Amino acid sequence: MKMEYSLVRSRRKTLSLEITSEGLIARAPLRMPKKEIDAFILSHADWIRKHELKLEKQQKAARSQGLLTDEEIRRLKREAKRVIPERVAYYAPKIGVSYGRISIRAQKTKWGSCSAEGNLNFNYLLMLAPPEVLDSVVVHELCHRKEMNHSPRFYAEVLRVFPEYKKHYRWLKDNGNVLHQRAGLRG
Ligand SMILES: [Zn+2]
Numbered sequence: 001m002k003m004e005y006s007l008v009r010s011r012r013k014t015l016s017l018e019i020t021s022e023g024l025i026a027r028a029p030l031r032m033p034k035k036e037i038d039a040f041i042l043s044h045a046d047w048i049r050k051h052e053l054k055l056e057k058q059q060k061a062a063r064s065q066g067l068l069t070d071e072e073i074r075r076l077k078r079e080a081k082r083v084i085p086e087r088v089a090y091y092a093p094k095i096g097v098s099y100g101r102i103s104i105r106a107q108k109t110k111w112g113s114c115s116a117e118g119n120l121n122f123n124y125l126l127m128l129a130p131p132e133v134l135d136s137v138v139v140h141e142l143c144h145r146k147e148m149n150h151s152p153r154f155y156a157e158v159l160r161v162f163p164e165y166k167k168h169y170r171w172l173k174d175n176g177n178v179l180h181q182r183a184g185l186r187g
Pocket of ligand 1: 144
């Protein structure tokens with residue numbers, strides 16, 4: 001059995017695999033022998049197949065929910081610029097924090113981020129998630145104004161403000177990729 005993959009070598013210490021819509025990518029240390037990489041991939045055949053199926057399922061769901069047109073993407077970004085600052089303004093006093101600039105971004109992997117200066121970034125695709133999911137991301141980022149980490153103290157604060165946090169934030173883990181697929185992974 002042989003598997004197709006693209007090999008990316010860099011100054012890293014371990015081998016890692018990633019399933020993308022363009023296929024399997026293996027990231028390997030500079031001098032790891034090709035034989036060793038092939039053997040590793042072969043021994044992870046089940047894992048690879050499982051993740052390929054998951055990706056196919058997500059792509060199918062994205063197609064059935066409809067791929068976003070440029071027009072829809074523009075509309076969602078406009079909506080995000082209006083709605084997200086409102087949610088931030090609602091939660092910031094409850095958490096007791098200030099914040100800086102709010103930017104709406106098209107990011108492939110992140111849903112939100114908070115800089116040390118208190119500038120906030122949010123992914124416009126959140127507008128396609130249930131409102132509670134958007135709120136869970138807003139609360140998460142604002143709580144970073146108190147704790148710049150994911151310590152128990154950070155989560156205690158998140159849960160104080162938004163007790164249903166875990167359930168809603170988890171939605172992104174289960175459905176977030178479908179949203180990215182619907183956007184055609186466009187930047
Ligand atoms: Zn965080």
